[in-house]
Amino acid sequence: MQSVAREFDALGLAAPQIGIHQRIILLTLQNGREKVFVNPQIVGKSTKVVPSIEGCLSVPALVASVPRHESIRLKAFDYSNGEEILQDFQGDDSFCLQHEIDHLDGVLFLDRVEDKEAIGVSNFLRIRAGERKIVDELVQQSEKLPQTIALTSVISFFLALSISAATN
Numbered sequence: 553m554q555s556v557a558r559e560f561d562a563l564g565l566a567a568p569q570i571g572i573h574q575r576i577i578l579l580t581l582q583n584g585r586e587k588v589f590v591n592p593q594i595v596g597k598s599t600k601v602v603p604s605i606e607g608c609l610s611v612p613a614l615v616a617s618v619p620r621h622e623s624i625r626l627k628a629f630d631y632s633n634g635e636e637i638l639q640d641f642q643g644d645d646s647f648c649l650q651h652e653i654d655h656l657d658g659v660l661f662l663d664r665v666e667d668k669e670a671i672g673v674s675n676f677l678r679i680r681a682g683e684r685k686i687v688d689e690l691v692q693q694s695e696k697l698p699q700t701i702a703l704t705s706v707i708s709f710f711l712a713l714s715i716s717a718a719t720n
């Protein structure tokens with residue numbers, strides 16, 4: 553149960569999920585720091601694979617257990633300072649990175665589920681808490697705005713998130 557709770561506390565979003573075709577991901581690490589990574593690449597991974605309970609903004613009503621590498625080595629550019637990083641991540645940070653980087657390649661967590669019958673349909677949006685906050689804000693914004701400029705507001709919102717992450 554604790555691991556599920558931790559998983560839902562994770563924040564993650566990949567730019568293509570909101571129509572921005574760039575290799576950019578945003579996430580909140582377990583230490584609470586929000587990071588924006590540009591062109592993230594997994595350059596190493598543990599042989600040990602463990603189950604990760606995941607949900608997703610892109611398919612908000614579903615939750616499932618996905619096999620993920622316990623740790624990964626990430627190569628990316630840190631959006632906040634433009635510096636290239638090479639860093640190891642473990643546990644939930646590792647799972648969240650694998651999930652978001654998958655989005656950049658058009659892969660959903662459901663594609664990685666081994667037992668399709670184990671996909672759960674929740675009666676409420678059991679998506680990652682961070683992603684749900686973003687969805688709520690996007691919905692609020694889009695309700696206030698005409699459809700024609702809704703996409704602009706979505707992009708602006710993502711950029712605002714990026715800027716706030718960069719100032720952390």
Ligand SMILES: [Zn+2]
Nearest residue numbers: 607608609610
């Ligand atoms: Zn997702």
